[in-house]
Amino acid sequence: MIFYFIFILFIPNFIFADNIKQKYETNSRQILDYITSGEGSGLAYKWLSDLVDEFGSRHLGSENLERAIDYVVDGLQKDGFDSVHTEEVPNLPWWVRGDDTVEIIEPRRQKLNALAIDGSPPADITAEAVVIRDFDELKDHNITGKIVIFSEKWNGYSKTVKYRSSAKRLQNEGAVGVLVKSIAPFSLATPHTGSGATGSRIPAATITLEEAEMLYRIQSRGKRIVVRMLINSHPNGNTTSRNIIFDIKGREKPSEIVLLSGHIDSWDVGQGALDDGGGLAAVWSALHSIKRLAEKNPAFAPKRTIRGIFWTAEEQGLLGAERYFETHKNTGEKFIFVSETDQGAFKPTNWHSALQFSGTVEQMKRLDEIVSILNDYHIPLSIQQSNSQGDVQFWSDQGIPSVNYISDKGKDYYFYFHHTNADYITIFEEGDLEYTAAIFAVIAHVIADLDNWL
Ligand SMILES: *[C@@H]1O[C@H](CO)[C@@H](O)[C@H](O)[C@H]1NC(C)=O
Numbered sequence: 001m002i003f004y005f006i007f008i009l010f011i012p013n014f015i016f017a018d019n020i021k022q023k024y025e026t027n028s029r030q031i032l033d034y035i036t037s038g039e040g041s042g043l044a045y046k047w048l049s050d051l052v053d054e055f056g057s058r059h060l061g062s063e064n065l066e067r068a069i070d071y072v073v074d075g076l077q078k079d080g081f082d083s084v085h086t087e088e089v090p091n092l093p094w095w096v097r098g099d100d101t102v103e104i105i106e107p108r109r110q111k112l113n114a115l116a117i118d119g120s121p122p123a124d125i126t127a128e129a130v131v132i133r134d135f136d137e138l139k140d141h142n143i144t145g146k147i148v149i150f151s152e153k154w155n156g157y158s159k160t161v162k163y164r165s166s167a168k169r170l171q172n173e174g175a176v177g178v179l180v181k182s183i184a185p186f187s188l189a190t191p192h193t194g195s196g197a198t199g200s201r202i203p204a205a206t207i208t209l210e211e212a213e214m215l216y217r218i219q220s221r222g223k224r225i226v227v228r229m230l231i232n233s234h235p236n237g238n239t240t241s242r243n244i245i246f247d248i249k250g251r252e253k254p255s256e257i258v259l260l261s262g263h264i265d266s267w268d269v270g271q272g273a274l275d276d277g278g279g280l281a282a283v284w285s286a287l288h289s290i291k292r293l294a295e296k297n298p299a300f301a302p303k304r305t306i307r308g309i310f311w312t313a314e315e316q317g318l319l320g321a322e323r324y325f326e327t328h329k330n331t332g333e334k335f336i337f338v339s340e341t342d343q344g345a346f347k348p349t350n351w352h353s354a355l356q357f358s359g360t361v362e363q364m365k366r367l368d369e370i371v372s373i374l375n376d377y378h379i380p381l382s383i384q385q386s387n388s389q390g391d392v393q394f395w396s397d398q399g400i401p402s403v404n405y406i407s408d409k410g411k412d413y414y415f416y417f418h419h420t421n422a423d424y425i426t427i428f429e430e431g432d433l434e435y436t437a438a439i440f441a442v443i444a445h446v447i448a449d450l451d452n453w454l
């Protein structure tokens, strides 16, 4: 404390390019204290448990999702946020999961632990299966009339997920069905669902790591494998859902927007607590904390508007965010910073934690000063350039600075649970939601206040 004081006292101001750290350190620490150990701590967990326990998973087209949206909007109004409202997102592809059975018929009978892939058509087919490790192995097999089973190697999510959307390609090569080893690094007999079969004429499902690898071994012994896919899941036309928008209105530049976001929809398995209930809870807590602090001390009232958005239909391909982008790009509002958190609202526990950043070098330097305030608070976090910004990709593509938060646990651990029946709030440990919220609250507070951000 003493050293810190001397440091501030004796280093002349002109040494700092922007003085961001010096100017915002005190307020930022107050925000961090408030959320991680003060009055704001524990609120995000309560907010999230109320949501996921009362409404459960929030699959597009389900009553759960729309009722959860009404409930969240009601809560935001009670919190006293500005401009709380929803905006409709029409023409969304609706798909309903049925009671599906995937079973080995030969060389012995066993029901597989499977989850149909979004968009899969219904079917009842029994066919010989071919197990392959990757697309290259297709050339070694005649897959006409066969069910293709992928037992691919996990190579990180972004490089492995392509197998989940292989149905249309395989259908064109003559396959009659596809089973994909779940896109995950680890399994406790948990199949992972996800998007990938919209528009396919052949049924598609994921199976567990354990069973996919077993089938590969059985085939390696020269055994013939026959599988039955009885899929009752089916596309169900279009549906409509809603994005949720809420603000803390800026006191000087209300039409300049600092956006924090996550998505409210989920798959129909588990509780959608990790993906992406935790992201919502962190965004909510960040805005809620700034609002409560501002009520006590006007220094926390943002100059620009801080906006929270909970997107719908993310899981079907960022459809809620895309709609919002299309319908808002020509309004008088100017988005000056956008962010999302959708890879686990975990507390950073080591230096693999990062803000994936897209923007100019100047903006990155400013963000780095903000991050150094967090680092001094013992939050290990770095900044990495990235072009993969999830729901806020549309703004990022327009050159608007953006951040996508990925903690160390977001890289692998997150994918243990992702899109499974194990996606329960139980995954979060003490401090996870708080630290995620605190990181975003500090970033939003400083950027909403900075004169020279853009
Ligand atoms: C369903 O949505 C698609 C894609 O958004 C659209 O092209 C189509 O016209 C819609 N169908 C109906 C019947 O509204």
Ligand SMILES: *[C@@H]1O[C@H](CO)[C@@H](O)[C@H](O)[C@H]1NC(C)=O
Pocket (backbone or CB within 6 Å): 142, 143, 144, 145
């Ligand atoms: C592949 O299998 C199908 C069905 O058994 C057969 O009609 C076709 O000729 C085979 N193609 C090749 C290249 O062997």
Ligand SMILES: [Zn+2]
Pocket (backbone or CB within 6 Å): 263, 275, 276, 314, 342
């Ligand atoms: Zn998600």
